[in-house]
Amino acid sequence: MQLNNKLKTKIFKFLELLPKSWGDTLYHHLQCLNSRSIFSEYNLHRSTIEKFAVILKSVNLSFEGKRIIEIGSGWLPVIPYELIFRYKAKEVLTFDINEHYQKRLLKEFNQFYSRLYSVNLTTTLPASIRYFPRTNILKSHFTNSTINAVISRNVLEHIPPDDLIKIHKQAYDYLTPDDGFIIHLISPSDHRAYSDPRISLWDFLQYSQKEWDQIQTRFDYHNRWRLPQYMQMFENCGFYVEFLSYKTAREGQKLPVKIHSDFIKYSQQELTAGNVIVILRPNNR
Ligand SMILES: C[S@@+](CC[C@H](N)C(=O)[O-])C[C@H]1O[C@@H](n2cnc3c(N)ncnc32)[C@H](O)[C@@H]1O
Numbered sequence: 107m108q109l110n111n112k113l114k115t116k117i118f119k120f121l122e123l124l125p126k127s128w129g130d131t132l133y134h135h136l137q138c139l140n141s142r143s144i145f146s147e148y149n150l151h152r153s154t155i156e157k158f159a160v161i162l163k164s165v166n167l168s169f170e171g172k173r174i175i176e177i178g179s180g181w182l183p184v185i186p187y188e189l190i191f192r193y194k195a196k197e198v199l200t201f202d203i204n205e206h207y208q209k210r211l212l213k214e215f216n217q218f219y220s221r222l223y224s225v226n227l228t229t230t231l232p233a234s235i236r237y238f239p240r241t242n243i244l245k246s247h248f249t250n251s252t253i254n255a256v257i258s259r260n261v262l263e264h265i266p267p268d269d270l271i272k273i274h275k276q277a278y279d280y281l282t283p284d285d286g287f288i289i290h291l292i293s294p295s296d297h298r299a300y301s302d303p304r305i306s307l308w309d310f311l312q313y314s315q316k317e318w319d320q321i322q323t324r325f326d327y328h329n330r331w332r333l334p335q336y337m338q339m340f341e342n343c344g345f346y347v348e349f350l351s352y353k354t355a356r357e358g359q360k361l362p363v364k365i366h367s368d369f370i371k372y373s374q375q376e377l378t379a380g381n382v383i384v385i386l387r388p389n390n391r
Pocket of ligand 1: 241242
């Protein structure tokens with residue numbers, strides 16, 4: 107079921123008025139109605155992880171034997187399963203501020219995945235995958251130099267700037283200094299465009315922060331950061347960029363007529379950079 111954006115905003119604004127746990131539960135159920143099939147969810151995530159693996163190989167990195175943190179688990183453990191069973195990671199710790207994994211879906215996913223890869227799965231997660239639901243990655247503590255990699259898919263754009271800085275400073279300490287890396291897929295575009303083709307992928311750039319805060323809610327929060335802001339933050343947190351790719355506006359894709367003054371310092375390429383894949387390595391300590 108695809109809700110139109112105006113209705114979605116009204117519902118999310120209403121949910122925000124409820125006590126937090128009620129709002130979160132109703133949001134979870136609403137999202138369940140909206141969810142894709144196991145097969146299409148699997149395909150979407152598989153194509154991301156395959157792309158990541160190819161890019162990592164091109165810079166002599168891999169997931170093999172690694173202890174990996176995933177930020178933003180989402181609905182199904184596709185990325186953790188692929189990391190463990192296809193890319194031979196040692197352990198995956200996956201964190202989400204929500205609890206979207208469900209027993210029934212996990213059981214179905216395990217059956218689906220067992221058939222696909224002839225692996226032996228029960229109804230729960232394998233021991234090498236540890237799920238931390240209702241846990242902000244920021245509130246977790248890791249011993250320095252004990253994690254080999256961090257991975258995220260379509261998560262950073264939903265995290266407030268101050269938290270992004272803290273998350274990356276924290277990662278700088280817990281990543282192994284010699285072979286540690288971070289790989290992110292970031293989607294800096296206006297997500298309302300995905301369900302409404304009349305809206306430009308950069309529509310939200312016309313608004314001031316105050317105006318945008320009146321439209322968005324905590325359920326569909328988007329920080330609207332442009333690529334140079336991410337790059338600056340990565341550098342400030344002690345990382346250098348090992349790899350970067352992104353897509354810019356294609357023919358026919360238009361920026362809104364009015365761009366808010368907060369964004370006019372950026373070039374068209376910087377404004378429209380989407381589908382950002384970045385690999386970060388910690389600078390020498
Ligand atoms: C758009 S979803 C993407 C989920 C999944 N990675 C995917 O690609 O389908 C973003 C997820 O990040 C989670 N999230 C946002 N901020 C987080 C944080 N600080 N720590 C852990 N998870 C977070 C949200 O709850 C949500 O499940």
